[in-house]
Amino acid sequence: xxILIIGPSWVGxxxxxxxxxxxxxxxxxxxxxxxxxxxxxxxxxxKMPEINQTIPMPIGHGSLQLGLRRQMxxxxxxxxxxxxxxxxxxxxxxxPWFAGIKQRTGWLGEMRYGLxxxxxxxxxxxxxxxxxxYVALAYEKPSSANELPKPLLYPKxxxxxxxxxTAQHKFNIDTSKPTLAICPGAEFxxxxxxxxxxxxxxxxQIIARGWQVIIFGSEKDHAVGEEIRQQLNQQNSERCFNLAxxxxxxxxxxxxxxxxxxxxxxxxxxxxxxxxxxxxxxxxGPSSPDFTPPLSSKAKVxxxxxxxLKIRKGDGEQGYHQSLIDIQPDMVTQALDELLAxxxxx
Numbered sequence: 001x002x003i004l005i006i007g008p009s010w011v012g013x014x015x016x017x018x019x020x021x022x023x024x025x026x027x028x029x030x031x032x033x034x035x036x037x038x039x040x041x042x043x044x045x046x047k048m049p050e051i052n053q054t055i056p057m058p059i060g061h062g063s064l065q066l067g068l069r070r071q072m073x074x075x076x077x078x079x080x081x082x083x084x085x086x087x088x089x090x091x092x093x094x095x096p097w098f099a100g101i102k103q104r105t106g107w108l109g110e111m112r113y114g115l116x117x118x119x120x121x122x123x124x125x126x127x128x129x130x131x132x133x134y135v136a137l138a139y140e141k142p143s144s145a146n147e148l149p150k151p152l153l154y155p156k157x158x159x160x161x162x163x164x165x166t167a168q169h170k171f172n173i174d175t176s177k178p179t180l181a182i183c184p185g186a187e188f189x190x191x192x193x194x195x196x197x198x199x200x201x202x203x204x205q206i207i208a209r210g211w212q213v214i215i216f217g218s219e220k221d222h223a224v225g226e227e228i229r230q231q232l233n234q235q236n237s238e239r240c241f242n243l244a245x246x247x248x249x250x251x252x253x254x255x256x257x258x259x260x261x262x263x264x265x266x267x268x269x270x271x272x273x274x275x276x277x278x279x280x281x282x283x284x285g286p287s288s289p290d291f292t293p294p295l296s297s298k299a300k301v302x303x304x305x306x307x308x309l310k311i312r313k314g315d316g317e318q319g320y321h322q323s324l325i326d327i328q329p330d331m332v333t334q335a336l337d338e339l340l341a342x343x344x345x346x
Contacts, residue, residue: 006085007037009061011268014044020134021050022153043250047157073098154295155275159257167254177212183264185221190319194283200231201329212239219245279339285324300335
């Protein structure tokens, strides 16, 4: 059985989609799973042993390019028994339709009648978690998440120890010290970030215990990483490595797998940290963990408000949201200590 997956376009969503691939392999051990996804996704998909191959998606997010989609579909004709389309857009379902794949599975969304012939009508209350919506597509139309086998197979990225060692050597990471990964960036700016001065205080406490800190993120997160380091004295800043924007995504995954714990905002890298098995404290403000929480038994979520707030600008100083300002560093270190104690007991 050959299955084509039309994958998501965001880091966190791509990590969470591994739950579907693991479930498909559990149900159909001999199936071949190919994933069509943007080029950057190869870094994540290469860490998923369930994937046979990645097919590059050259069309940017939001672009139609109907002729190119038709051409790509015709090139894939006759190769697959089923396609599973994870994005909810109409255009994401076009390539499997052009390819004439017999079974085209997905949530209905955006008037996809005809493009999908194995469609599911989404009841948001019936499947409250994104990972449940992904996994449900492996089964014969379950009516709610209660019908899915439990526990769900959470994402589990496979990282080679040699790749981790290579990345540690490249970035001069001292492997004799325990390492805390922090991910202070957020897609929509400071409103969804834990304040840099709280991260700095956390770093001071952790470094005083003999640890070191690696700051992860994209190029646009490098500045906030430097703001954190500037709050530290020289001795402490020498044990806080700002690698935001300096690593490839694959190197970031390899390095994170060599860390001993993580503290992060709600972000794509939060899902990476969970999927490599780190004890993880996730701090939330306006965004809610009710839909895309970290998928790990080793994770603790700290949030002081309820509900989802669709905001782009915080109500506190420097654009931070007050609910994140109110999460004090001691609250995070306490949660981290509880996770590390649990880790020691296992």
